[in-house]
Amino acid sequence: MAGEFYTSGELFKRGFFANLSFGNAKSFDIVVFSNREDRFARIEVKSSRDPYFTRRHPPVYEKDHKFHFNIEALHEEIKSAKSSPNKLYVFVALDGDNGKPDFFVFKSDTVYEVMRRKIRAVPIGKVHGRWDIKLSDIFESKEAEYSYREKQDFGWNFLRDLLK
Secondary structure: OHHHHHHHHHHHHHHOEEEEEEOOOOOEEEEEEEEOOOOOOEEEEEEEEOOOOOOOOOOOEEEEEEEEEHHHHHHHHHOOOHHHOEEEEEEEOOOOOOOOOEEEEEEEHHHHHHHHHHHHHOOOOOOOEEEEEEHHHHOHHHHHHHHHHHHHHHHHHHHHHHOO
């Protein structure tokens, strides 16, 4: 929940109108509306406090946070990805570089592609439980992560473009 509240606050700070979604049957955490109110984006928030928590393998690079997913739900979402062009994922590293949370905004296709690669690597019938995506699954190095931060404004431009 901390990641959802931090993300909601960041959205308001950046001039977006956001509503948190509560309940057990939700398929997103936050909905964001355009100023015209005729466009919206659904945001799924994943947060991580400790980049090394219960890690089986050493991190690829320092502060290589990992974010947990219910793979059955995500696998179903991936299968019907054509119906979610307005969905974004926000990964929140709660212990960011400046002592504040770091936000990483990704189009759903980016998250889906990482998980497709992981799903293809396991036998059929073994797609269950909790799986993670690490920042290193998306960025090959800490330098690539920093480059993304600078060029993409942590990805918030994806949301701006979606709501135009």
